[in-house]
Amino acid sequence: MTHPADLSATEAAARIAAGTLSPAALAEACLERAAARDATVRAFAALEPARVRRAVAGALPGPLHGLPVGVKDVLDTADLPSQYGSPIWSGHRPRSDAAAVALARRAGGVVQGKTVTTEFATRHPGPTTNPHDPARTPGGSSQGSAAGVAAGFFPLAFGTQTAGSVLRPAAYCGITGFKPSFGLIHRAGMKVMSESLDTIGVFGRGAADCALFAGALTGLDLSAAAHAAPRIALCFGPGEAVLSGDSRARIEEVAAACARAGARVTPFALTAPLLAAVEAHPVVMNAETAHALAWERATARALISPVLNERLDWAESLPVSALIEGRAAFAAARAAFRDLMADHDILLTASAPSEAPLGIAATGDPACNALWTALHGPCISLPAGTGAAGMPLGVQLVAPFGADAALLGWARWVERAIGG
Template identity: 50%
Template sequence: MSSALAQDLASLSASQAARLLQARELSAEALVQACIERYQAREPAVRAWRSHAAEAALAQARALDAGPLRGPLHGLPIGVKDLFDTRGLPSGYGSPIYAEHQSGHDAAAVALCRAAGAIVLGKTVTTEFATFHPGPTRNPHNPAHTPGGSSSGSAAAVAAGMVPLALGTQTAASIIRPAAYCGVVGFKPSFASIPRAGIKSLAESLDTVGAFGRSVADVALLTSVMASAPPWRALDHGGAPRIGLCRTPYWEHASPAAQQQLEACAARLSLAGAVLVEVSLPPEFDTLASVHDAIMCFEAWQALADERLNHAEALSEPLQALLRRASAIDFEQNRYNQQRVAAARARLPEVFAHCDLLLTPSACGEAELGMATGNPLFSRSWSALGLPSLHLPTGTGPSGLPLGVQLVGPAGSDLATLRGGQWVEHQLNRQKD
């Protein structure tokens, strides 16, 4: 394959590639080969992959090309976060404790993707047990900066063109923040929309499976398969949504560039025909980020019981510090914290009374210098409430690194959130041209 052709194929969005694959105008082998060539060029600097199964992926691609169409993901290469058990590949969960671990089974989400025709190209780097201790992955836009976490490898692999789609998970901000830092689209569906069987658990009431891609249509395609929700792919029926500009109680923590980006996007969407309203969150939201943090710590203490009791010496200092904080939270305090989340959830009808989507920051600003995964502040509340959240890249900041915005919908409004997100994406892209 010529380098120019490989470059073009590796730059296709998943939805563009899917249309060509479904029409048999593009072979799965050619697409996989293009992704492998991009991997060979970019991986030494980006380090997005924990394992890479090029030969097995090519063999599967050839088999798909020789047979009938398998499903909506037919022939599409995907990266799988190393938190998911994946047949035939190691599953290390970002920890030396599981360095030699290999499951004989696929996590449910991975099995659903394979059944729909996806080709697993490899496992992408995760932080340690999806917490805050970083892996080796670097930001594809500037390797001196973090890609975010915990789905660092998935976001970076898509951003670097090494794969058109990747699986991730979010407990606090682990899809939205790396999508923001790496400049790709990230979607965290409503809580429990996608099965979590076969995924290393961190926080039982918070962990959510999601996706990275290059467009809203891409993440809709992948999550629709994992959620067994074909209607999520029907994005061509959405008009201008009612948008609530929501600065949140944490607005002062957003950089000036992030604040300006949000305000500018709101103005552009209003000019494009969206009904724009200002939304102030009820007082129950003022401390919701810290409540989320406490719940996550308590549930991590439970989920990582074997690791902390039997392998404490293999845990990083940041994770040990998190677990020490968790040890001070008892059952009654956690139940009270859950009640505080429920009180905030009860106010959501008021929050969305005059809007379909909230427009809010995705992160505090551009990706930070160094490998610390960044502040999850602007996603914690939405993760605690289990709301669908979508990150859209919108521009760059003063350091030349990506900036973007987050759209948040009511619980269970995944299709409406994706439709509204595609309308926003279209308007913002059109105004760039």
């Protein structure tokens, strides 16, 4: 029988509803797993078992009733520190929850703890390691959330994405990560860096988990599975130049499995407007982050990592027009993508260039994700076997803005097609 800490969120919810698993037993199983493994994984930025037990006792009825949730430490929590991965904010305790956290609690979720983020959800990593191999990165910036779901510390977790911070760690850790359409999950109470890009997303152990979690936060019914075969656009870019051989082969294998199951698969080439958005992404991301961290840079620059200061210095050296032009490039690319996808249901591409790299001093390359984040549509990373080193690989599905329910339904179809 599956250990409670290894249950998917949907399986755990069904057992709780049936009375065969109590929220208290699930929380204790997850706490025991964290006690056994977190000294190595280091997913938690804050974990207080006594608070978890009190929260379980007071969990509200709802679609997430009794389900433990990890909260990335760029989302405020009233009962735990919110330190944003920065010594500048050490010990900070907000008065209120972020909107997303409050909505999770209202739906019956139990905040299990705060999870490690890179500095301000940007570049400088925290101490988290990959649960499959502690010598490798779990990805970033949502590193603690992805690693925690993979390790069995909680079945659901919040992440955020500005370039590839949900999709890439999901792929590296062998779980499912869903970045919804921009703005679908409210950002109030989030330490926002890039106004044009930052999106709150979710992690689970499959597409159904992500649909359950995102649906509970938004009130939308995202649970329907697709039954007819989709029309799939197969795209190896924009990270094609950095794809490992086994990553490319796995995308081709997934495409072939979908075709055997009845999908129509056709090649998709990046057009000039999409390539312009790729070039604009670092300009917009870093220029907006420089604005967001104006206070920190003015009052505590020495406590910001050199790598982040260097990128923000670069952004501030650009003409003001560069940011305006970058946002315009994003808008043009979004319109172009919607037109290009008129004859397709979903786009299939890589979640990450390769398996998780060795070392935890960096979190990997977001080349496979940044464009799709800029387009504001929903994206999901699904586990898709392992690579040459035996580490997880993922594939990414993308849809135009607003097609969240459809994408999640197609994701469940793809899971079945590839045996997930």
